[in-house]
Amino acid sequence: MSDITIFELAAFVIVLAAVPVLYRVVAGPNIFNRIMGVNVLGTKTVVILILVGYIYGRPDIFLDIAIVYALINFTAVLAFLRYVETGRLDK
Amino acid sequence: MVIDIKTVVTAVFLAIGCFLFIVASIGVMRFPDFYTRLHAAGKVDTMGQTFILLGLLFYSGFSLVGIKLVIIMAFIYIINPTATHFLTKAAYVRGLKPWVRGDRFEPYIEVEAAGDGGQPTRPRKPAGRLKR
Numbered sequence: 001m002s003d004i005t006i007f008e009l010a011a012f013v014i015v016l017a018a019v020p021v022l023y024r025v026v027a028g029p030n031i032f033n034r035i036m037g038v039n040v041l042g043t044k045t046v047v048i049l050i051l052v053g054y055i056y057g058r059p060d061i062f063l064d065i066a067i068v069y070a071l072i073n074f075t076a077v078l079a080f081l082r083y084v085e086t087g088r089l090d091k
Numbered sequence: 092m093v094i095d096i097k098t099v100v101t102a103v104f105l106a107i108g109c110f111l112f113i114v115a116s117i118g119v120m121r122f123p124d125f126y127t128r129l130h131a132a133g134k135v136d137t138m139g140q141t142f143i144l145l146g147l148l149f150y151s152g153f154s155l156v157g158i159k160l161v162i163i164m165a166f167i168y169i170i171n172p173t174a175t176h177f178l179t180k181a182a183y184v185r186g187l188k189p190w191v192r193g194d195r196f197e198p199y200i201e202v203e204a205a206g207d208g209g210q211p212t213r214p215r216k217p218a219g220r221l222k223r
Binding site for chain 2: 013016029032033051074077084
């Protein structure tokens, strides 16, 4: 117990909190529920990446990875929603 | 292990953030409808990451790491409501009906089963209103 830091505990709790969202992604009734679940999982992934950086003692490089992951997640969600909404990507 | 005030304040902020993340997950799993699930997905999740990153900002102090944490916080503050707005707009344009009191299950339309190259199941709204 004495070896567990608060960052490891917080990362473990967030991983446990990702399980119901994963259920919604797998069993969601339509495509919009799945995209919403993937968006929520992306936010949780960014926070877990930052916490992993603090666990390893090198938060600077993991913060760069987290910034890149947040932007890629946002772009992917917007592109996929544009495809679902209009059926094409070029306008 | 030395318990100092910095660790205690960080632990309190992380606990609040983890609580909000758990609340967001339960809301995404248990709400009856897509539009109500977006409340949990859009707002509570943003507040959870805000509290966790505030705790880490208090832990690391004002340095390059703190500036990067503020940048990520600002990014997610812009990104999450924009994605929620775009999800709502896409679902509304494709004709997903909201849940009303008395419905047992979510009103289900087959978006995937249209199968004719992405044509909406209902006629779209006039393009002047919804066009960005």
